[in-house]
Amino acid sequence: MQMFAPEAASASPHTAKPIITLNGVTKTYGNGTTALRDVDLAIGQSEFVSLLGPSGCGKSTLLRLIAGLGEISAGRIDWPQTAHTARGEPEHDIGFVFQEPTLMPWATVFDNVYLPLKLKRMSRRQAAPIIRDALTKVGLENFGKAYPRELSGGMKMRVSIARGLITRPSVLLMDEPFAALDEITRFRLNDDLLAMWAGQHWTVIFVTHSVYESVYLSDRIVVMGARPGRVTADIRIDEPYPRSEAFRLSSRYNDYCRLVSAALHETMT
Numbered sequence: 153m154q155m156f157a158p159e160a161a162s163a164s165p166h167t168a169k170p171i172i173t174l175n176g177v178t179k180t181y182g183n184g185t186t187a188l189r190d191v192d193l194a195i196g197q198s199e200f201v202s203l204l205g206p207s208g209c210g211k212s213t214l215l216r217l218i219a220g221l222g223e224i225s226a227g228r229i230d231w232p233q234t235a236h237t238a239r240g241e242p243e244h245d246i247g248f249v250f251q252e253p254t255l256m257p258w259a260t261v262f263d264n265v266y267l268p269l270k271l272k273r274m275s276r277r278q279a280a281p282i283i284r285d286a287l288t289k290v291g292l293e294n295f296g297k298a299y300p301r302e303l304s305g306g307m308k309m310r311v312s313i314a315r316g317l318i319t320r321p322s323v324l325l326m327d328e329p330f331a332a333l334d335e336i337t338r339f340r341l342n343d344d345l346l347a348m349w350a351g352q353h354w355t356v357i358f359v360t361h362s363v364y365e366s367v368y369l370s371d372r373i374v375v376m377g378a379r380p381g382r383v384t385a386d387i388r389i390d391e392p393y394p395r396s397e398a399f400r401l402s403s404r405y406n407d408y409c410r411l412v413s414a415a416l417h418e419t420m421t
């Protein structure tokens with residue numbers, strides 16, 4: 153595996169304690185497909201990590217296993233900083249945002265965002281200020297009463313992000329959330345996501361196919377290769393936040409994109 157580490161140690165979050173560790177994680181599906189083999193990875197608290205790799209290299213599988221959806225075939229995933237229930241299950245809150253906003257079409261924006269709190273048995277009255285705050289953060293404060301069919305693709309994705317964040321999770325898992333959006337909307341949501349992350353500093357694990365998006369957003373890019381899915385490079389984007397259009401237009405951004413593209417190319421050939 154290639155490691156691209158910066159010369160100088162940078163301040164947190166790079167030096168943060170791991171919040172999730174994967175050791176020798178292997179996943180073989182019932183049909184015999186080995187989606188992941190021997191994945192070792194430590195995700196630091198408050199890191200913004202992108203998983204980048206060709207189609208079928210196991211990015212979504214990895215995200216789902218971290219979310220506790222599906223059995224691991226070998227190896228282990230640990231949450232070293234998290235308390236455990238009496239049954240040994242980690243007590244962490246995870247937010248999940250999918251590529252499709254997956255909103256309930258019959259429910260208003262308010263009710264869509266309310267769902268995770270409702271599942272936690274919080275009353276509408278108690279939840280209302282929390283939902284208003286979340287909708288304000290994603291720029292939809294005036295759309296609580298709207299239905300999904302009345303929203304653009306970007307707005308639906310904002311609702312999905314508000315719903316993913318409503319329980320104030322310590323880890324937000326995002327599976328190609330902006331892949332279906334046009335470039336302008338995507339850039340805007342990239343900026344909004346970074347602004348929210350700067351305020352809260354949850355840990356983000358972000359799956360993408362886009363080198364450009366991963367370099368803009370992440371402080372670390374984990375490149376994966378296929379057949380079997382494994383980590384082939386771990387690249388730090390040692391560039392301060394907040395990031396802006398100036399970073400996107402800078403030569404450093406270009407250099408990082410070239411470096412990451414080369415690592416991706418290598419894994420595919």
Ligand SMILES: Nc1ncnc2c1ncn2[C@@H]1O[C@H](COP(=O)(O)OP(=O)(O)OP(=O)(O)O)[C@@H](O)[C@H]1O
Binds near residue numbers: 209213
């Ligand atoms: N439920 C399943 N049953 C059997 N095989 C599966 C299942 N889910 C995924 N796979 C296989 O596991 C491998 C990894 O799939 P996964 O969706 O994790 O990759 P990915 O990197 O997220 O792909 P993409 O970028 O195209 O979304 C693929 O070969 C896929 O066909």
